[in-house]
Amino acid sequence: MKTSACDIIVVGVGGQGVILLSHVIGKSALKAGYSVRGAETHGMAQRGGSVISHIRIGCEYGPMVPLGGADILVALEPAEALRHAHYLFKDGVALVNTHPILPVTVTTGRATYPPLEDIRAPLQRISKTVKMLNATELAIEAGTPQAMNVVMLGLLAPYLPLKEELLVETLAESIKPKYLAVNKRAFEFGKRA
Amino acid sequence: MKEYLLGNVAIARALFEAGAGVITGYPGTPSSEIVETAAQFAKRYNVHVEWSVNEKVAVEVASGAAWTGTRAAAVMKHVGLNVAADPFMTLAYTGVKAGLVLIVADDPYCHSSQNEQDTRRYAQFAGVPCLDPANPQEAKDMCQFAFELSEALELPVIVRPTTRVSHARSDVLLGSIEERAEKPEFVKNPAQWVMLPVHARPRHTELLKKQAAVADALNDTPWNRLTLRESEIGIIASGISGLYVEEALKQLDADISLLRVGTFPPPVALIATMLKTVKTVLVIEELEPVLEEHVERVALTCNPAVKIIGKTSGQLPREGEFDLLLVRNAIARVLNRPSTDVQILKAATEILPPRPPALCPGCSHRATYYAMRKAFGKDAIFPSDIGCYTLAVGMGTVDTCLCMGASITQATGIRFGGEQRPICCSIGDSTFLHAGLPGLLNAAYNKARITVAILDNSTTAMTGHQPHPGTGAMATGEETKAVSLEAIAKALGADLVETVNPLELDATIETFSRARDFEGLAVIIAKQACVTNARRAGVRRKPFRVNAELCTGCKKCVEFGCPAIEFDGEHARINALCSGCGVCAQICPSDAIEEVIT
Numbered sequence: 001m002k003t004s005a006c007d008i009i010v011v012g013v014g015g016q017g018v019i020l021l022s023h024v025i026g027k028s029a030l031k032a033g034y035s036v037r038g039a040e041t042h043g044m045a046q047r048g049g050s051v052i053s054h055i056r057i058g059c060e061y062g063p064m065v066p067l068g069g070a071d072i073l074v075a076l077e078p079a080e081a082l083r084h085a086h087y088l089f090k091d092g093v094a095l096v097n098t099h100p101i102l103p104v105t106v107t108t109g110r111a112t113y114p115p116l117e118d119i120r121a122p123l124q125r126i127s128k129t130v131k132m133l134n135a136t137e138l139a140i141e142a143g144t145p146q147a148m149n150v151v152m153l154g155l156l157a158p159y160l161p162l163k164e165e166l167l168v169e170t171l172a173e174s175i176k177p178k179y180l181a182v183n184k185r186a187f188e189f190g191k192r193a
Numbered sequence: 194m195k196e197y198l199l200g201n202v203a204i205a206r207a208l209f210e211a212g213a214g215v216i217t218g219y220p221g222t223p224s225s226e227i228v229e230t231a232a233q234f235a236k237r238y239n240v241h242v243e244w245s246v247n248e249k250v251a252v253e254v255a256s257g258a259a260w261t262g263t264r265a266a267a268v269m270k271h272v273g274l275n276v277a278a279d280p281f282m283t284l285a286y287t288g289v290k291a292g293l294v295l296i297v298a299d300d301p302y303c304h305s306s307q308n309e310q311d312t313r314r315y316a317q318f319a320g321v322p323c324l325d326p327a328n329p330q331e332a333k334d335m336c337q338f339a340f341e342l343s344e345a346l347e348l349p350v351i352v353r354p355t356t357r358v359s360h361a362r363s364d365v366l367l368g369s370i371e372e373r374a375e376k377p378e379f380v381k382n383p384a385q386w387v388m389l390p391v392h393a394r395p396r397h398t399e400l401l402k403k404q405a406a407v408a409d410a411l412n413d414t415p416w417n418r419l420t421l422r423e424s425e426i427g428i429i430a431s432g433i434s435g436l437y438v439e440e441a442l443k444q445l446d447a448d449i450s451l452l453r454v455g456t457f458p459p460p461v462a463l464i465a466t467m468l469k470t471v472k473t474v475l476v477i478e479e480l481e482p483v484l485e486e487h488v489e490r491v492a493l494t495c496n497p498a499v500k501i502i503g504k505t506s507g508q509l510p511r512e513g514e515f516d517l518l519l520v521r522n523a524i525a526r527v528l529n530r531p532s533t534d535v536q537i538l539k540a541a542t543e544i545l546p547p548r549p550p551a552l553c554p555g556c557s558h559r560a561t562y563y564a565m566r567k568a569f570g571k572d573a574i575f576p577s578d579i580g581c582y583t584l585a586v587g588m589g590t591v592d593t594c595l596c597m598g599a600s601i602t603q604a605t606g607i608r609f610g611g612e613q614r615p616i617c618c619s620i621g622d623s624t625f626l627h628a629g630l631p632g633l634l635n636a637a638y639n640k641a642r643i644t645v646a647i648l649d650n651s652t653t654a655m656t657g658h659q660p661h662p663g664t665g666a667m668a669t670g671e672e673t674k675a676v677s678l679e680a681i682a683k684a685l686g687a688d689l690v691e692t693v694n695p696l697e698l699d700a701t702i703e704t705f706s707r708a709r710d711f712e713g714l715a716v717i718i719a720k721q722a723c724v725t726n727a728r729r730a731g732v733r734r735k736p737f738r739v740n741a742e743l744c745t746g747c748k749k750c751v752e753f754g755c756p757a758i759e760f761d762g763e764h765a766r767i768n769a770l771c772s773g774c775g776v777c778a779q780i781c782p783s784d785a786i787e788e789v790i791t
Contacts, residue, residue: 003440013548023362027197030364036197037328038362042222042305042657047584048756049550061440062433063328063361066517067535079545086535102768103548107759108751111546122541 005034005058006161007065011084012076013101014041014051017149020174021074022053024153028162028170029057039063048104050080057161074156076149077101078132082119085126093129095155097148099136131155131193138189143182150183154190164191198365200329200358201226204296206365207336209238211292212373213266215258216242217251219627220656221270222305223359224298228268229657232668238370244659244668247597247627248273252280252295256349259293260386261379264340268296271312272596276628278315281349283388285319286396288347291375292340299355301479301514307579307596309512311480312353313457320400322407323351323457324416325432329363331416331455337368338414346406355479357433357514408458416455419463424449426527427471429464429488431455431478434515438477441521447528459487468496475527476503479515502527550584554757555734555772557721558582558648561695562590563753563776564719565617565646568705573615576604578629580621581655582648588754590619598628605632605641615709617644622678623653623661630685637686637714644708644715645687647678650723658726678718688713695719698779724772734773735788739765743785750777750786 008025012018019040029036037059041051054065067086073094075081081096088094098116105111116132123130135151142151150171157164168187172180198206205227208216216235218228228242235242241258245251248269258265267277274281274297281295297315300306316323324339326332332354339350384392411417427450430438435453442449452467454460468474468491476485482504492499504511509523522532552559562585565575577583577591578600585591593603604618620629625647636643653659660666665675682690689711693701701719708715722732739750744764751760757770758777767777767786778786 001443001446003443014550023197026362030195030197035364036362039357040199040360040362042226042360047550047553047581047655048548050548062436062517063357063363064516066521068518068533079548082538082542083545083548085538085541102756102759103546104551104754104756105546105548107756108754109748109760113546114544118541118544122538126538 003059003061004056006072007059007070008055008057008072008074009065009070009084009087010053010055010074010076011080012051013080014048016076016101017146018051018053018076021149021153022055024167024170024174025055025160027174028166031166031170032162034058035060037061037063050083052084072156072159074152076152078116078119079113082122085123088126090126092127093159094123094127094131095152096123096130096132097135097152098132099134099148133193135190138193139186142186142189147183147186150186151190151193154187155193157191194367195364196367197362198329199226200332200354200361202230203329203333203365204336204354205230206367207333208266209234209240209370210368211337211340212264212371212375213340214240214263214373214375215255215265216240216268217245217254217265218268219245219248219251219273220653220659221273222656223300223356224268224270224296225656225659226359227296228668229659235669242668244661246662248277249280252277252284256280256284256289256293259289259291262291262375262377264292264375266294266296269298270306271297271299271310272306272308273297274312274315276597281315282319284349285321285400286393287385287388289343289349292343293349294336294339294343295349295351296336297351297353298359299353299480301355304356307594309480311483312351313483314481316351316457317483320404321348321351322346322411323353325455325457326352326354326358327433327436327455328358329361330365332358333365335416335455342410346403346410348403348407355433355514408461411456411458412460412462414456416453417460417463418453419467420451421467421470422448422450425472426475427451427467427473428475428477428524429454429467429484430476431459431484434477434479434520437515437517437520438524440517441524444521445525445528445530447524454484457483459484461487461491464488464491465495468492468499471499473500473502473527475524476501477509477515477520477523480511482511551754551756552581552584553724554755554770555724555774556581557650557695557719557724557774558585559588559753559755560698560774560776561646561648561701561719562588562619563780564695564698564701565619565705566590567702569615569617569709573617574604574607574612576600576607576616576618578620578624580624580648582619582621597624598632601629601632601636601645604643604645605636605639608641608643617646617705617709619646619648622647622649622651622663625678626662630681633682633687633716634685641714642712644705644711644717647682647716647718649678649718649720650726652723652726654723654725658723682716682718686714687716689715690718692718692720695721696774696776698776724774728772734775735791736767736771736773737775737778737786738767738789740785740787743783745783745785747782749780749782753777753780
């Protein structure tokens with residue numbers, strides 16, 4: 001029996017905007033009348049580490065999406081998509097930014113970063129719908145690489161049980177007005193991608 | 194009105210709705226956002242909100258307010274209660290006048306902690322009530338109830354959120370914040386407030402007598418909920434585990450008896466009612482078997498034949514945090530249903546590079562440690578402490594990390610334990626002011642020949658950049674005096690005290706070398722603002738780049754471990770993360786790293 005209308009996992013690297021993206025989704029869902037549960041990574045892991053945020057729309061239970069239960073996996077970084085792929089439900093949707101952030105284990109030569117194809121293939125074994133795009137590039141085109149998370153929000157929007165206008169409205173409330181135009185552009189780029 | 198709130202923000206809100214007049218705390222994940230949020234509203238609602246120097250101080254300040262008739266809360270992470278254990282244990286004897294609530298956030302799985310101790314044990318130990326919320330709404334409601342309970346019982350009360358409550362976000366129903374009406378007055382009463390043995394003995398008796406009232410007050414609270422079904426198997430679950438159980442039962446379509454427990458001591462009458470109707474009971478709680486032990490005791494009198502499944506039976510772990518899957522599988526096993534396996538992409542994920550948290554690009558701690566290691570050599574002993582700098586464990590300059598302040602004291606013990614090699618310990622500025630002072634004084638007093646490096650980045654960085662007495666700002670942002678670490682170190686008896694800018698590498702190495710050879714107690718203060726804070730304050734330095742023609746590919750800069758330096762197989766390359774600290778340019782033996790001129 002289904003215990004949540006839509007379970008979403010947002011993953012990335014500390015500083016990429018995982019929390020803001022999750023916040024916009026959760027707050028919009030509350031505005032749409034859903035009960036919402038979420039869980040965030042704070043503290044130690046934020047220092048350039050791998051971060052994960054859970055959002056459960058239409059759920060009244062625990063805050064974490066169960067392993068193998070995510071309807072949608074949003075990855076702001078490709079290696080993090082694969083690292084958290086076991087959260088994905090087998091008919092789920094994976095949305096992945098292809099722009100890598102090299103961990104210090106790679107920059108110092110202790111580990112290597114896998115080619116994108118080695119990330120895509122296992123994801124496709126779990127899910128039919130795997131969308132990969134360079135959201136960082138699109139964000140730069142929109143005006144700033146910092147808006148990459150909003151490009152991903154635009155890409156995610158059609159899969160959410162939420163109206164697009166609501167997401168944009170919440171986004172506008174969550175950022176400084178001077179960044180609104182850039183972010184709206186980023187949202188559109190993501191949506192059309 | 195409902196708002197989408199972080200658990201810790203909901204707790205902060207509760208403190209204002211409950212009319213707390215004093216809120217204290219020391220930062221610590223997962224509790225930090227409570228005081229941070231409260232500080233933002235302190236002025237508007239005329240509440241004293243402070244970052245205390247440590248948790249012991251926080252509890253004592255809050256207790257003073259409560260003894261004066263003002264509702265007060267002290268906020269900390271679980272291990273903070275160890276620091277505050279001294280006042281806490283005796284506060285149970287003295288009791289309180291106005292409500293005193295300790296918010297102590299536990300961290301199952303050690304997401305950001307050095308251990309995963311269970312605060313419910315402390316409550317049991319002290320004989321004070323403990324409330325165990327399952328979600329942000331409960332945390333908020335429990336905090337408000339805790340003040341009433343504290344006043345009714347004249348006892349401090351603990352509210353114990355866990356990481357998954359403090360850092361959960363959900364829709365939370367808000368109440369109103371009223372103007373406070375208390376008339377604060379400290380009423381002298383030595384028999385209650387002066388814990389001489391002659392007073393402590395009867396107060397202990399008093400505390401023991403109160404236990405019946407504690408049980409009565411908790412039994413019928415809304416967070417203890419019994420749903421009886423005609424099932425031979427029942428479940429008793431505490432805090433957030435109760436939510437996992439409810440979801441699991443729905444997914445398994447299993448209609449069995451469930452007792453959700455939100456208070457400690459737990460509701461004995463409800464446990465007895467459940468035990469009389471079942472043959473097997475599954476007890477589900479994170480960390481220690483606190484609830485389970487209560488259930489075992491109740492079973493002795495009301496149903497000795499009942500089979501109790503939990504941690505003692507080995508079915509559920511005593512460490513780590515729970516989640517839906519773990520709980521659902523535990524229930525499925527008892528119900529003889531198949532458990533669920535998750536598709537683990539082991540082979541696929543093995544190709545992934547680890548991504549441990551690391552010091553930021555341009556972090557001055559990296560430079561300090563580089564210089565320290567250069568001067569002391571890799572054979573020296575490097576005791577360390579709790580803060581961002583512990584992340585530098587890979588640099589070879591973090592040999593120990595035990596608890597707040599233990600760097601200096603363990604360095605002392607390593608010296609007196611017979612270690613002859615040079616010893617240089619490191620401690621952050623906030624940690625030094627929290628628990629390092631007695632250790633430094635002790636080292637001076639007992640003539641320990643060690644070097645103490647205070648990594649002064651003028652903030653409590655790891656927990657989210659909170660101010661401390663060395664920064665010149667209070668929790669609310671108001672200006673205050675900034676204490677001098679140099680003056681403190683000298684006053685505590687250090688023989689050599691030097692301040693260096695760690696971004697000036699040669700000078701720093703030279704200073705550390707002098708400390709190494711110094712016949713006494715040396716304190717080196719490596720002072721440089723946290724790079725993240727500096728960026729927020731508008732500091733912009735020119736980034737650096739590698740001149741590929743000069744780069745010999747020796748990897749000296751790469752080994753420095755800055756995330757802004759990459760290696761393309763032949764040459765080093767500096768990426769967009771560079772914050773312009775310039776230390777790599779000083780390390781490069783070929784002068785191949787230069788400032789970007791724009």
